[in-house]
Amino acid sequence: DQQVKQNSPSLSVQEGRISILNCDYTNSMFDYFLWYKKYPAEGPTFLISISSIKDKNEDGRFTVFLNKSAKHLSLHIVPSQPGDSAVYFCAATMNRDDKIIFGKGTRLHILP
């Protein structure tokens, strides 16, 4: 039962352009969403998060948008840089719970 879905296993984007990674969720009780980034042979690292009371959160080149009615969130990276090449995990949780549900990840390739 995939509660958090990242339907694109991979994405290639030209350096300098915008990268948009998408995530859908099924559980309307989720109220906090996170993005983690993972390089090969390393553990995931926290990137950015958003509470369900907001529809946008920005941190430097990274912006997360939340559309609660569509149960959809996206991560925008602009401009994309070579170091952004990694696997990006979308994750969700609910306030009353202690655990995070992760998606399968999307591998982002930044092309020179």
Next chain:
Amino acid sequence: DTAVSQTPKYLVTQMGNDKSIKCEQNLGHDTMYWYKQDSKKFLKIMFSYNNKELIINETVPNRFSPKSPDKAHLNLHINSLELGDSAVYFCASSQGKRGNTDTQYFGPGTRLTVL
């Protein structure tokens, strides 16, 4: 200084063996976790401990037993290893008890291969 470290990084073993994976964090965090990333790439919580107390215990076989000697360590012992246990196991830690909203810091992972 490695914040969350795991040993070993790679583990290859035969079916039926018993093995342990160790995790240590030097961040002073109160909560530690074990995740499993299977062949389908899903990263799923297995256990979490807060100050040596079990908080989350997902539906995993009881062949898996976490042990927390102190709040800086959370080891994972696996008995009677099976082929399906092959995966990458990640340890993580977070400051507070609420691991969902507190940032979790992950170790580099241990790739377990059961032959």
